[in-house]
Amino acid sequence: DGGITQSPKYLFRKEGQNVTLSCEQNLNHDAMYWYRQDPGQGLRLIYYSQIVNDFQKGDIAEGYSVSREKKESFPLTVTSAQKNPTAFYLCASKWGQFGETEAFFGQGTRLTVV
């Protein structure tokens, strides 16, 4: 079955440690996205990528890094520079046709930093 998979579902890390969230899709989508969700703030765009080996910053990229070495994979690293990393993180993908197609979401990763 085609879809988008995020792992792990829950992640706990100590303050000051980097952590990488996985996002894999087998839908052959060109565009991939990372969003952060906090209560009352909607979905805020962290990074997005339209093609392999290229990505752009979203509205809240500080303290995060990404890579897009393969079309199906778009991992997100939350670095120690991110001041408040505890949040729900959602990955999404879509055909890269400039807005005419829907985005599909993974089930999310809930990151808790203690």
Next chain:
Amino acid sequence: QQPVQSPQAVILREGEDAVINCSSSKALYSVHWYRQKHGEAPVFLMILLKGGEQKGHEKISASFNEKKQQSSLYLTASQLSYSGTYFCGTLGAGTDKLIFGTGTRLQVFP
């Protein structure tokens, strides 16, 4: 900059209607609507394209005012299953930068 949604929250009885608005400060090519249940992934509802027609099926429909960069989602004769948080997503022309609004929490009671 995130699109602004209004209202922030809506409480309904089954069978009542609701309208959720989405407003952007930038020129838009398309508007997407999604619904998210608590702790789950957002689920796609519909896309409206610039120059396109109003879309919808049965009791959920939407409109897109290109000149005002605004979209509205109409839910009629609400059902319990409509409960959740609704998000609009916007894209400008020639870009895949999909930005979501602040969300509207809808609760439907029997």
